[in-house]
Amino acid sequence: MLVKVYAAALQGVNATLITVEVNCSKGIKFFLVGLPDVSIKESHERITSALECYGLKFPRKQIVVNMAPADIRKEGAAYDLPLAIGILAAAETVKAEKVSDYLMMGELSLDGTLKSIKGVLPIAIKAKEAGFKGMILPRDNAREAAVVAGIEVYGVENLGEVIRFFNGELTLERTFVDPRKEFYANQAVLEWDFSEVKGQENVKRALEVACAGGHNLLFVGPPGAGKSMLAKRIPSILPPLSLSESLETTKIHSVAGKINHNGSLIAIRPFRSPHHTISSVAMVGGGSFPQPGEISLAHNGVLFLDEIAEFNKNVLEVLRQPMEDRKITVSRSKYTVEYPAGFMLIASMNPCPCGHYNNPYKECVCHPQQVQRYLNRLSGPLLDRIDIQIEIVPVPFEEISDTRPAESSAAIRERVIKARKLQEERFKEETGIYCNAQMHTRLLHKHAQPDAAGLAQLKNAMERLSLSARAYDRILRVARTIADLESSEHVLGHHIAEAISYRNLDRENWAG
Numbered sequence: 093m094l095v096k097v098y099a100a101a102l103q104g105v106n107a108t109l110i111t112v113e114v115n116c117s118k119g120i121k122f123f124l125v126g127l128p129d130v131s132i133k134e135s136h137e138r139i140t141s142a143l144e145c146y147g148l149k150f151p152r153k154q155i156v157v158n159m160a161p162a163d164i165r166k167e168g169a170a171y172d173l174p175l176a177i178g179i180l181a182a183a184e185t186v187k188a189e190k191v192s193d194y195l196m197m198g199e200l201s202l203d204g205t206l207k208s209i210k211g212v213l214p215i216a217i218k219a220k221e222a223g224f225k226g227m228i229l230p231r232d233n234a235r236e237a238a239v240v241a242g243i244e245v246y247g248v249e250n251l252g253e254v255i256r257f258f259n260g261e262l263t264l265e266r267t268f269v270d271p272r273k274e275f276y277a278n279q280a281v282l283e284w285d286f287s288e289v290k291g292q293e294n295v296k297r298a299l300e301v302a303c304a305g306g307h308n309l310l311f312v313g314p315p316g317a318g319k320s321m322l323a324k325r326i327p328s329i330l331p332p333l334s335l336s337e338s339l340e341t342t343k344i345h346s347v348a349g350k351i352n353h354n355g356s357l358i359a360i361r362p363f364r365s366p367h368h369t370i371s372s373v374a375m376v377g378g379g380s381f382p383q384p385g386e387i388s389l390a391h392n393g394v395l396f397l398d399e400i401a402e403f404n405k406n407v408l409e410v411l412r413q414p415m416e417d418r419k420i421t422v423s424r425s426k427y428t429v430e431y432p433a434g435f436m437l438i439a440s441m442n443p444c445p446c447g448h449y450n451n452p453y454k455e456c457v458c459h460p461q462q463v464q465r466y467l468n469r470l471s472g473p474l475l476d477r478i479d480i481q482i483e484i485v486p487v488p489f490e491e492i493s494d495t496r497p498a499e500s501s502a503a504i505r506e507r508v509i510k511a512r513k514l515q516e517e518r519f520k521e522e523t524g525i526y527c528n529a530q531m532h533t534r535l536l537h538k539h540a541q542p543d544a545a546g547l548a549q550l551k552n553a554m555e556r557l558s559l560s561a562r563a564y565d566r567i568l569r570v571a572r573t574i575a576d577l578e579s580s581e582h583v584l585g586h587h588i589a590e591a592i593s594y595r596n597l598d599r600e601n602w603a604g
Contacts, residue, residue, distance in 0.1 A: 119154025126159030
């Protein structure tokens with residue numbers, strides 16, 4: 093008897109439908125074809141053991157299983173459930189009438205329990221697009237899939253429940269989730285707040301500008317000045333995720349297996365802080381079993397590189413292209429996948445090996461050449477892609493001991509949201525552009541041309557600091573954001589002056 097059941101394979105952050113064809117005939121051999129990997133081939137032993145726990149035997153017949161399309165490589169143990177049900181249906185142990193109405197995924201343990209799998213959200217989206225009546229998944233994954241409206245989702249504990257369901261002996265309980273209610277309820281849960289930060293008003297202002305325009309930012313300052321502390325609070329002043337952004341972000345984290353059990357949509361912008369020993373593959377994604385890298389896990393959020401000068405140079409250089417294109421294409425001999433990478437880069441570094449260059453409270457012991465060599469760990473092209481470079485110094489005792497609360501994240505966020513709305517209106521006719529940091533040359537000429545005073549200041553800065561053309565564009569982008577925070581239609585001289593002040597590493601006094 094020939095039976096077809098359905099599963100899905102992940103390609104990048106999307107899913108492809110897989111048809112599991114099972115034919116049962118006279119004989120004693122078992123064939124599994126269709127480009128399965130080793131873990132799928134080992135499913136025979138897991139299925140056999142699981143069936144024995146329910147008093148069933150693996151069919152003593154010739155069984156041929158084909159996983160189509162055969163040119164797509166299938167990986168992982170998540171195909172155990174559809175393979176088991178397909179084999180049982182072909183052997184007429186399970187009634188085959190309804191099995192093709194459902195997309196099934198799940199890894200079997202030896203006792204028949206279903207373990208959670210990765211990538212459930214994109215699989216659920218594909219199941220809805222393909223017109224399936226419902227999905228049968230491990231219980232831990234049910235809430236994540238139920239976020240997708242218009243498809244029935246059933247979470248099950250073990251293989252026995254699925255067998256009894258298809259034989260009409262058990263009614264499964266459908267999983268319901270109100271994604272909008274949970275999404276908006278979870279948006280208010282923020283761990284860090286700027287009201288806890290004492291002093292550093294100029295740095296807070298730079299962070300407000302960066303978040304308002306989506307600009308990349310670099311902190312430069314001595315140890316203990318508060319670089320990491322400030323960075324952790326950036327998500328609290330970024331505009332809240334929209335539902336579409338949340339869905340896109342959740343898909344990436346689902347594929348990477350980063351969704352908590354019984355989790356649903358991600359409601360807070362991601363904050364990723366990889367260690368400086370990270371490899372290029374872990375940063376951009378890929379590997380033997382393709383996975384999103386840190387830059388994709390930070391999509392629609394913040395990628396924080398603490399002590400960026402300590403990162404491998406190759407790792408930093410691979411950031412240049414996704415910072416511009418907001419996506420990363422991973423090409424290998426056997427596959428090509430594309431992951432979104434629309435992140436806001438926040439980096440921090442010491443100004444020199446000892447960490448105290450330009451520190452007003454402690455003397456630097458480094459030679460000027462050592463300082464310059466340390467700063468040169470960041471290439472010019474990478475620095476040019478960082479719009480705001482801000483110096484940060486330790487907070488004096490008088491400000492640390494001040495018990496008055498500082499301005500809250502909520503107040504700063506209101507101004508950021510207001511500026512972002514102006515940008516959304518400005519770029520509503522532009523495809524793929526929603527904030528000032530994404531403006532290209534044509535849009536800069538149209539929306540960010542300074543007045544005469546600003547143009548003179550910009551010319552002087554370009555000549556004195558020997559800035560590149562890309563740095564020129566960055567200054568105009570930041571100035572446009574500063575103007576938006578003031579609800580100013582035009583870019584004025586003081587907007588340009590503030591934007592130039594955020595190019596600290598271009599100053600003449602840096603590194604002697």
